Amino acid sequence: MSFWSHVLDALLALVHILSDRLLEFILGWYLGDHKRVPGPPSVEQQSLLSKSAVDLAQQIRERKIRSYDIVKAYCERIDSVNRDLNAVVDGPFPEALDQAREIDRRLAKKEYTDEDFRRQPFLGVPFSTKDSTAVAGKLHTLGLLSRKSERSSTDAECVRLMKESGAIIIATSNVPEVNKWIESRNMLIGGTNNPYDLRRSVGGSSGGEAALIAACCTGFGLGTDIGGSIRIPAFNCGVFGHKPSSGAVNMSGCTFRTGKEKDTMVCAGPMSRSARDLLPMMQVLIEPSLKAKLKLDEQVDLKRLRYFYVASNGMAQCNPINKETERVMYKIRKHFENLTGKDVRHADIPNTKITGKMWRYWMTQEPANFNLLLGNGAELNPFVELFKKILGQSDYSMAAIYGLIDSVLPKEKEKLIREATAKCKKSVQDLLGDDGVLFFHSSPRTAPFHFYPLIKFNDFAYFSLFNVLHLPATQVPMGLDSKGLPLGIQVVSNPNNDRLCLAVAEELERTFGGWVPPFPLKQ
Numbered sequence: 001m002s003f004w005s006h007v008l009d010a011l012l013a014l015v016h017i018l019s020d021r022l023l024e025f026i027l028g029w030y031l032g033d034h035k036r037v038p039g040p041p042s043v044e045q046q047s048l049l050s051k052s053a054v055d056l057a058q059q060i061r062e063r064k065i066r067s068y069d070i071v072k073a074y075c076e077r078i079d080s081v082n083r084d085l086n087a088v089v090d091g092p093f094p095e096a097l098d099q100a101r102e103i104d105r106r107l108a109k110k111e112y113t114d115e116d117f118r119r120q121p122f123l124g125v126p127f128s129t130k131d132s133t134a135v136a137g138k139l140h141t142l143g144l145l146s147r148k149s150e151r152s153s154t155d156a157e158c159v160r161l162m163k164e165s166g167a168i169i170i171a172t173s174n175v176p177e178v179n180k181w182i183e184s185r186n187m188l189i190g191g192t193n194n195p196y197d198l199r200r201s202v203g204g205s206s207g208g209e210a211a212l213i214a215a216c217c218t219g220f221g222l223g224t225d226i227g228g229s230i231r232i233p234a235f236n237c238g239v240f241g242h243k244p245s246s247g248a249v250n251m252s253g254c255t256f257r258t259g260k261e262k263d264t265m266v267c268a269g270p271m272s273r274s275a276r277d278l279l280p281m282m283q284v285l286i287e288p289s290l291k292a293k294l295k296l297d298e299q300v301d302l303k304r305l306r307y308f309y310v311a312s313n314g315m316a317q318c319n320p321i322n323k324e325t326e327r328v329m330y331k332i333r334k335h336f337e338n339l340t341g342k343d344v345r346h347a348d349i350p351n352t353k354i355t356g357k358m359w360r361y362w363m364t365q366e367p368a369n370f371n372l373l374l375g376n377g378a379e380l381n382p383f384v385e386l387f388k389k390i391l392g393q394s395d396y397s398m399a400a401i402y403g404l405i406d407s408v409l410p411k412e413k414e415k416l417i418r419e420a421t422a423k424c425k426k427s428v429q430d431l432l433g434d435d436g437v438l439f440f441h442s443s444p445r446t447a448p449f450h451f452y453p454l455i456k457f458n459d460f461a462y463f464s465l466f467n468v469l470h471l472p473a474t475q476v477p478m479g480l481d482s483k484g485l486p487l488g489i490q491v492v493s494n495p496n497n498d499r500l501c502l503a504v505a506e507e508l509e510r511t512f513g514g515w516v517p518p519f520p521l522k523q
């Protein structure tokens with residue numbers, strides 16, 4: 001690099017740092033005092049509500065706790081903290097208590113065989129899903145005023161599979177309009193607040209889900225991810241989330257998909273407080289035809305994997321990686337170097353600096369028309385909608401208006417982007433092979449204040465790269481920064497090697513502690 005390009009880079013970093021500080025200052029002043037979600041009222045409730053889904057399942061099976069008690073506890077927890085979080089669209093569902101009571105009754109009578117337990121690994125465990133994923137009989141608004149009382153008649157395939165695994169649906173959670181933004185705010189429900197600092201963004205689009213999981217309002221949850229929609233909220237709210245390999249989960253019923261679409265960047269996946277929940281959830285969710293390919297049951301020898309990291313995506317539009325975030329990567333590298341006795345090598349991946357453009361292009365190739373979705377079937381005129389917004393007469397959030405305007409801006413150059421994507425993809429595939437794992441920053445900084453992304457939104461390219469490349473990626477919480485906000489890392493592998501990401505996520509949880517409650521723990 002020449003001298004002048006170094007100078008330019010330094011200037012750019014300075015502009016980013018100054019604008020970041022300025023936004024934090026102004027929005028912090030506007031949004032008032034720092035408040036966190038309150039903790040459960042007793043030590044017993046705290047211990048019950050903060051368990052992992054696999055631990056809940058085991059204790060229900062062994063009749064150490066009753067499914068009824070845990071469903072009731074989560075429903076009460078939602079009732080007591082949703083005013084702070086504003087995360088729920090529909091629920092808590094009273095019939096969940098009846099389902100739990102029936103499970104407890106059958107458990108007491110020993111009516112379940114070992115085979116039943118094997119088929120229903122989450123028997124009696126409460127779960128939730130984002131509103132855009134259909135649940136029979138429940139609201140299915142996609143955050144649109146025009147759909148405020150629309151209910152779904154069927155379950156999305158992933159919801160059906162979760163129910164079949166014995167899990168009990170207790171609520172649906174907030175999303176940005178038609179899932180297409182990195183905050184979870186709309187004109188129907190409003191904005192969802194971050195449990196660690198109610199003034200801050202939960203991310204999007206599975207933001208209601210991440211807030212509920214982090215604040216111990218549900219056992220675990222379902223997200224979907226087309227540009228980071230599982231991982232952004234999981235990062236902002238300090239929980240785990242896994243975006244599976246493309247095609248691994250049937251998308252039928254998620255944002256009106258049929259499940260027959262080919263070559264889509266979107267995938268449904270698990271979100272949880274513990275890394276140990278992700279693999280059994282994946283076993284429930286994956287396409288039967290992919291069981292042999294994904295080999296989720298196969299043991300992973302962490303000492304024999306090859307580990308790589310990337311220090312920055314090099315995108316001029318992104319904030320520079322801050323010191324506390326850099327420190328996370330350093331700690332992880334040191335840990336895996338100690339574990340394997342080999343270097344965690346820096347990876348040079350071409351074209352990550354145009355991730356924003358690549359993702360924007362590939363979004364136009366999706367088998368979905370986001371403008372029609374937003375109009376609930378009617379074509380919206382971006383200029384009319386912008387004008388209405390300015391007059392305060394719009395049914396849409398500013399983020400949705402951005403999306404509409406973006407659709408009439410010049411398109412990306414097709415040939416250039418396709419070539420750039422192919423080169424990037426080949427380089428990662430060659431590098432990682434069948435035993436490589438890549439550590440990639442989640443974001444250059446921790447959860448921003450509400451509205452910050454309306455001004456600086458490009459940081460999400462750290463997530464969307466792996467939608468562009470169709471690679472599995474696990475979001476792992478890595479403790480809190482000096483402001484008490486969740487830090488994190490993404491763990492990435494080649495297609496269908498999800499089990500490597502999940503095994504590494506479990507190792508990171510064992511070593512660094514995983515989810516940290518957003519409230520002070522009662523002793």
Ligand SMILES: *[C@@H]1O[C@H](CO)[C@@H](O)[C@H](O)[C@H]1NC(C)=O
Nearest residue numbers: 157250251252258259260287
């Ligand atoms: C996904 O599930 C739907 C509904 O059950 C089904 O119609 C569709 O064929 C499935 N897709 C695939 C690829 O199996």
Ligand SMILES: *[C@@H]1O[C@H](CO)[C@@H](O)[C@H](O)[C@H]1NC(C)=O
Nearest residue numbers: 331334335336337338339340
């Ligand atoms: C390296 O690993 C050993 C055990 O294998 C452990 O005792 C030691 O504390 C580790 N060092 C670091 C820096 O993590």
